[in-house]
Amino acid sequence: MDRGVREAFALARERYAELGVDVDSALDRLASISVSLHCWQGDDVVGFEGGTGAIGGGLAVTGSYPGRARTADELRADLDQALGLIPGSHRLNLHASYAETGGTRVERDALLPEHFSRWMDWARERKVGLDFNPTFFAHRLAEDGMTLAHPDPAVRRFWVDHGIACRRIGAAFGEATGTPCVTNVWIPDGSKDTPVDRKGPRERLTESLDAIFAGPIDPALNRDAVEGKLFGIGAEAYTVGSYEYYLAYAVSRGILLCLDAGHYHPTEVLSDKLSAVMGFLGEALLHVSRGVRWDSDHVVTLSDELDAIAQELVRGDYLGRVRLGLDFFDASINRVAAWVIGCRNLLKAMLRALLEPIDRLREMEASGDLTGRLALLEEAKLLPSGAVWDYHCQERGVPAGIAWLDAIRAYEREVLSTRSGAGT
Incomplete structure (x- = not known):
């Protein structure tokens, strides 16, 4: 040294x-914290389905910095590079659109654990935990901005089946890595302009979510989470899965609530919400991001709000009940560096809170x-x-x-x- x-x-x-x-005690606690790095920072949320590369669903990546990962092997190599520069043992958060199907088109409702076998092999070799997300965007059945809340029962059924398939994949991840996978549901459903019917889509969403979560899965293998958002591009006037909706749903169903730091009004902060919701939730998932004006997914910086989030986690003794992940995508800078900057900053904030x-x-x-x-x-x-x-x-x-x-x-x-x- x-x-x-x-x-x-x-x-x-x-x-x-x-x-x-006690600095030594603080460092021991810091060493126990795992952050789930998001795969989609490495390739601009393109995935490996062989589509047009357009994301949609209220999401947009800006920039064209050279070096985007084009294959799963390249993405894994980039993750290895990033993880080698971040202290501690961490996790990887995958989206369903990152399946490896050998060049064969597999519809999302038919995805199986075998389509992620190489990801599981990689995780086992590195002793890395895996988390998962159904991909409810960048698909022909999501082009009109509705998925689980769609008025067409056939479309809803497709997306429900996709969610069910993803929970099974999450359970396979948990079994392969020996640590529970968090499978997190976020959907883009909403309306660009003011709808007349706000109630109907939310009733359909509840019905769809209940169908997805109906099958019991051992919580030692998979934990379910739901994530709300204030608005997205193309859903500025009405978001079906709002924060309030998912808070009520998570509490009533006994599942994890995902709080994303960039998914609220600019005058709201995630740090203040933790003590408000943790008295009613067993566990929660945090997507640590940085909102700037209307855009919610900037690389995490060591800001006052990041410090406040870390302080609340430590002061409230929530570290054992809150899972930490990153969620941003920036193609204007080196993508591997973005992972390292964001994760190291989150860990720095956690250390500062532990040293308070x-x-x-x-x-x-x-x-x-x-x-x-x-x-x-x-x-x-x-x-x-x-x-x-x-x-x-x-x-x-x-x-x-x-x-x-x-x-x-x-x-x-x-x-x-x-x-x-x-x-x-």
Whole structure:
């Protein structure tokens, strides 16, 4: 280990100890946190079905940085590169459209675990957990903006069968990796302009979801989750699966609620919602993203809101009940670097929260010393968490500071630049 990093860490540990913070305990807890990296950052949500590449469903990727993964092998290689630069043991979140079918067209309602066998082999070899998502977009039966809430029973049946197939695949993931897969349902259903009937689509959605989740699956293999959104492109006026809808559905059905940091009104924050919902949920899933104006899926930065999310998870003792994943897609920068930046930032925020002098802060708050609480909260912002982070990285065998970027630059020169035509 670099001597300077070690010496800086020793000084930082002393400084935190003065405030009653056990740095070694914080690092042990940080090492236990797994983040689910999303496969779709690596290829701009194109997948491997051999379609036109258009996403639709209220989603859009901008940019044409060279080096997009064009095959599953390329995507796995990119993930290996990213995971090798992130401290800790993490997971992979797959979409159904990333099935490998050997060049044969397989409809989404007919997908089987065997179509993801190479992903399971990859995960087993690396001891990586797998999560999953049905793909309710970029399909001829989703072109009118409705899937599980579609007025046509035949269309709804297709998407219900797709959801059922995905739960079975999720269970196979759980069995293959020895850790439960979270299979998360998000749909694009909605209306560009104001509908007359808001009730009907939501009644149909409930019927469809109940049909998908009807078959019992061992929770040791698969956990079900549902994810809402404020609006999407083409669904600006009405989103069937809103946050309020899915909160009620998740609580009433006893399944996971997925909260995405970019899926709310710009004046709302995810951090404030955690303590509001966790008293009624057994578990939850967080998609950590960064909303900018109308667009919800920017690379995660070490922002005030990211710090607030991490603080709520630690202060509320929710770490054992909340699963963490990333969800953004940016084709304007190096895609592998985007994974590394986003995941390292989430882990940095978690470390800063774990290093907070929470016992002293709680004592001040309980005694009514709000002046002291504010003063300590502000002073804590300049405590040497960066020295602890660098030590953690080197202890886990990954570069500290910005040194990881050298590996990304080399990978871009040697691998990404050879992918002819992969920028778009």
